[in-house]
Amino acid sequence: MLRILFLYLSKAKWANNLITHWGFAWRAASRFVAGEDNEQALIIASQLNSEGFRIALDPLGEHTNTTDAAIAAADEIVGLLDKINQNSVNSYVSIKLSQLGLLFDETLCYSLLKKILLKAKETGLFIRVDMEDSSITNKTIETTIWMRSIYQNVGVVIQSYLYRSESDVFTVLKELIPVRMVKGAYNEPKEVAYPNKADVNENFDKLSQIILKSNLKFQKLDSSPLHPPILAIATHDEPRIKNLLDFARINGFEKLDFEIQMLYGIRRDLQEKYLDLGYPVRIYIPYGTHWYPYFMRRLAERPANVWFFLSNIFK
Ligand SMILES: Cc1cc2nc3c(=O)[nH]c(=O)nc-3n(C[C@H](O)[C@H](O)[C@H](O)COP(=O)(O)OP(=O)(O)OC[C@H]3O[C@@H](n4cnc5c(N)ncnc54)[C@H](O)[C@@H]3O)c2cc1C
Numbered sequence: 481m482l483r484i485l486f487l488y489l490s491k492a493k494w495a496n497n498l499i500t501h502w503g504f505a506w507r508a509a510s511r512f513v514a515g516e517d518n519e520q521a522l523i524i525a526s527q528l529n530s531e532g533f534r535i536a537l538d539p540l541g542e543h544t545n546t547t548d549a550a551i552a553a554a555d556e557i558v559g560l561l562d563k564i565n566q567n568s569v570n571s572y573v574s575i576k577l578s579q580l581g582l583l584f585d586e587t588l589c590y591s592l593l594k595k596i597l598l599k600a601k602e603t604g605l606f607i608r609v610d611m612e613d614s615s616i617t618n619k620t621i622e623t624t625i626w627m628r629s630i631y632q633n634v635g636v637v638i639q640s641y642l643y644r645s646e647s648d649v650f651t652v653l654k655e656l657i658p659v660r661m662v663k664g665a666y667n668e669p670k671e672v673a674y675p676n677k678a679d680v681n682e683n684f685d686k687l688s689q690i691i692l693k694s695n696l697k698f699q700k701l702d703s704s705p706l707h708p709p710i711l712a713i714a715t716h717d718e719p720r721i722k723n724l725l726d727f728a729r730i731n732g733f734e735k736l737d738f739e740i741q742m743l744y745g746i747r748r749d750l751q752e753k754y755l756d757l758g759y760p761v762r763i764y765i766p767y768g769t770h771w772y773p774y775f776m777r778r779l780a781e782r783p784a785n786v787w788f789f790l791s792n793i794f795k
Contacts, residue, residue: 483780487667490776491543500772508792509775512745513540514767518560521767524744525569532755533763535571536608536741537564540768541579547588550581554592556768558599565603572606572708574764577620593623597631604633606708611637613666614673621648625655632656633707637714639664640684641673649687653694653710660712660741661688665777685723688713692728692738712762714741716750725759735759743778 489495499505514521518539525535539557544550557575564571575596582589600607609624611617624636636657638645641664652659663680664673674680691711713724721740728737740754741762755761766774779785 482783482786484667486776486780486786490773490780496772504792505775505789506771508789509771511788512743512766512775512778513771514744514765516767516769516771518556518563518767521765522563522567522569525571525765526567528763528765529570533751533761534739535569536574536762536764537571538574538610538764538766539579540766540770540774542576542612542770542773543578543583544581545584547581547585550579550585550588550592553579554595557596561596561599561603561605564605571765572608573600574608574610576610576612577623578612578616582616582619582623590623590626593627594630597627597634600633601631606633606635607631608635608660609637611639611662611664614642614668617642617644617648621651624652624657628655628657635660635708637662638687639673640687641668641680643672643674645683645687646690649690653691656710658708658710658712659691660714661691662714663717665781681717681720684713684715684720685727688720688724689727692724692733693731709736709738709760711737712739712741714764716742716747718750721750721754746778 489499514524518537521537525537528535537560539553539560541549541553544553557573560573563569564573577589580589580592596607607627609620609627611620621636624634627634634657636652637660638648638652639662642648649659661684663684674683688711694710713720715721724738735758739760739762741764742751744763744765751761751763779789
């Protein structure tokens with residue numbers, strides 16, 4: 481119930497307006513969000529780089545509904561690519577298509593993407609397209625395939641809670657597009673997504689293994705050193721990580737054949753554990769003033785976070 485409530489609140493404009501005006505809300509959100517601008521996020525990214533972590537920076541924003549806001553989001557991404565390059569930060573950039581106007585003006589979105597891809601090409605940096613709710617899964621996959629035809633250093637995200645995901649995995653692997661495997665963070669009806677956690681977990685393991693097995697073919701065709709591995713498993717669920725590590729070991733894969741990704745502010749102990757064991761660990765660092773929906777999704781994932789949020793009222 482709490483999960484559904486917070487996922488509803490993540491999309492409710494009235495709640496966004498209300499909650500973002502409470503000072504304590506930002507105090508609580510800043511556990512998961514690295515700052516309100518890229519300067520603060522880059523400082524944290526460099527610090528984590530020096531500890532050995534790879535980074536994915538996420539300039540927060542989604543469901544943009546004006547041309548000006550979409551252009552501003554693209555400008556932020558382009559500026560971030562420049563700063564990552566100038567400061568030699570080991571990071572790529574994660575973007576959301578709805579932040580670039582996909583939902584109200586596809587032509588605008590594609591022209592902004594071209595601008596971003598040009599900068600990515602110039603700086604040699606990788607762009608990951610985050611996956612949003614199932615109403616735009618098709619468009620996200622189609623657009624990522626189009627992006628790859630312009631600049632090959634792009635990747636996508638697949639959600640194991642969707643029934644369609646196995647077929648999507650084969651579609652993107654055919655195009656040699658690297659995948660970040662996640663469980664899925666949105667509220668989806670049982671017509672499109674597994675309602676039971678056990679099924680989501682089983683599908684996560686199965687799809688991760690399919691992707692990893694495609695690795696050898698992928699490496700032969702694309703050996704660019706800037707390209708991240710074909711598979712990143714993005715989870716804080718240790719059994720998911722252990723299952724993949726076992727599968728990789730039994731099948732002769734090496735530690736560098738895949739990445740483990742986790743979110744900034746969540747399970748720091750696990751992040752350090754797998755880094756110390758010699759696996760590549762990438763931390764996803766969101767930043768920016770549009771932190772509200774991201775923060776609500778993090779509250780939805782874990783009831784304990786709600787108490788943490790409320791405890792900030794009294795601080
Ligand atoms: C790097 C990265 C990128 C992502 N990108 C996307 C994307 O593009 N699209 C998308 O739909 N989803 C994305 N997600 C979110 C993902 O779909 C899940 O919602 C999220 O990772 C929680 O699921 P879990 O795999 O950690 O497992 P769960 O079973 O939800 O959690 C396992 C354990 O992890 C810890 N944990 C999980 N979430 C939290 C939290 N919020 N606060 C504190 N502890 C927590 C708890 O200890 C929990 O018991 C991403 C996640 C990561 C790590």
